[in-house]
Amino acid sequence: MEPDNLLVIGVGGLGCNWARGAHTRVSTESDLLLVDADINSFLGASHAHCMHLDPSGTERGSAALPSLAGHRTVEGLEDVESVIEASELVIILTGLGGGTGTGSSVELAKAAKRSGSLVVVVAGLPFAEQTFRTRMAMDALPVLESVSDVCIRVSLERLAWHARTRRMKWSEGSGWIEELVEGLVSTIGKLGKINLDMMDLKSVIRHEGRATLIVASGPVDDIGKIADEARRSPLIDISLDNARGCLIQVEGGPDMTLTHIASITEDFTQRFNEGCQVILGARVSDRLIGRLRIIAVVSGLD
Numbered sequence: 001m002e003p004d005n006l007l008v009i010g011v012g013g014l015g016c017n018w019a020r021g022a023h024t025r026v027s028t029e030s031d032l033l034l035v036d037a038d039i040n041s042f043l044g045a046s047h048a049h050c051m052h053l054d055p056s057g058t059e060r061g062s063a064a065l066p067s068l069a070g071h072r073t074v075e076g077l078e079d080v081e082s083v084i085e086a087s088e089l090v091i092i093l094t095g096l097g098g099g100t101g102t103g104s105s106v107e108l109a110k111a112a113k114r115s116g117s118l119v120v121v122v123a124g125l126p127f128a129e130q131t132f133r134t135r136m137a138m139d140a141l142p143v144l145e146s147v148s149d150v151c152i153r154v155s156l157e158r159l160a161w162h163a164r165t166r167r168m169k170w171s172e173g174s175g176w177i178e179e180l181v182e183g184l185v186s187t188i189g190k191l192g193k194i195n196l197d198m199m200d201l202k203s204v205i206r207h208e209g210r211a212t213l214i215v216a217s218g219p220v221d222d223i224g225k226i227a228d229e230a231r232r233s234p235l236i237d238i239s240l241d242n243a244r245g246c247l248i249q250v251e252g253g254p255d256m257t258l259t260h261i262a263s264i265t266e267d268f269t270q271r272f273n274e275g276c277q278v279i280l281g282a283r284v285s286d287r288l289i290g291r292l293r294i295i296a297v298v299s300g301l302d
């Protein structure tokens with residue numbers, strides 16, 4: 001796949017933060033589009049395509065008005081159409097509950113779908129005490145899910161918890177959002193030992209039910225622990241038991257063997273549905289000597 005066939009889009013303040021951080025890991029194999037009404041979201045990202053939703057330049061957001069943001073997005077689509085149309089896979093990162101992310105991400109997902117792209121959305125869900133924002137997010141989710149191929153819900157609560165244990169910032173993705181995007185792009189965008197492609201991803205996500213993405217890593221001599229971490233890693237409360245589809249990419253250093261690949265896959269998928277469709281890929285990366293990393297799309301969840 002050509003590099004510019006992969007596009008990372010950040011929408012709204014939080015989404016742009018996440019996208020800027022995640023894109024630094026995949027800048028050679030994907031393009032970046034930032035969408036916000038607040039020009040501060042574009043600072044330091046001169047390499048990015050930017051869609052400024054407030055042409056008059058006086059506002060800092062969409063004043064918690066998703067419909068306004070949605071409307072402005074549709075009006076501005078023409079300027080970014082060529083970037084979206086060139087992409088086979090579009091990854092949209094956003095935090096729901098504000099005006100821009102909530103309203104604009106739906107229109108961007110629709111545009112990407114119309115141009116035939118596969119659309120993966122990573123949607124942050126507000127903290128529990130943010131009741132108004134949570135209500136707004138919950139209203140938007142079904143729409144977002146209906147216009148995307150995979151919609152991954154990320155609880156900001158859990159992300160913040162992960163951030164504390166990793167000494168990182170949830171607003172910058174806790175390290176986890178970056179890993180997720182890097183995993184997706186490297187799974188789909190690069191040649192591996194056993195190559196996976198877009199058709200494999202499409203085939204896995206067609207299973208009915210919810211889908212989620214998993215990233216976990218650890219030393220190659222403790223496969224059980226990596227599989228365990230993987231099963232616990234979803235950032236939203238959802239059980240993987242009985243999953244009906246799974247695309248799994250195992251990455252390791254040059255010391256990785258086929259036995260490693262087989263045992264981690266077996267361990268990770270042991271509680272999945274008996275008839276679960278498992279598609280396996282593997283990739284060698286010099287940076288991972290002595291370690292294994294798995295990235296999985298798990299679908300058909302109850």
Ligand SMILES: Nc1nc2c(ncn2[C@@H]2O[C@H](COP(=O)(O)OP(=O)(O)OP(=O)(O)O)[C@@H](O)[C@H]2O)c(=O)[nH]1
Nearest residue numbers: 012013014061062064095096097098099100101126
């Ligand atoms: N507690 C807390 N939550 C935040 C903060 N910033 C963002 N969030 C959460 O992230 C969600 C998305 O926020 P933003 O990305 O800033 O919103 P936006 O899409 O830019 O929307 P507008 O600014 O209203 O146009 C919110 O609904 C909150 O749940 C923050 O500073 N503190």
Ligand SMILES: [Mg+2]
Nearest residue numbers: 013038060061
């Ligand atoms: Mg904002």
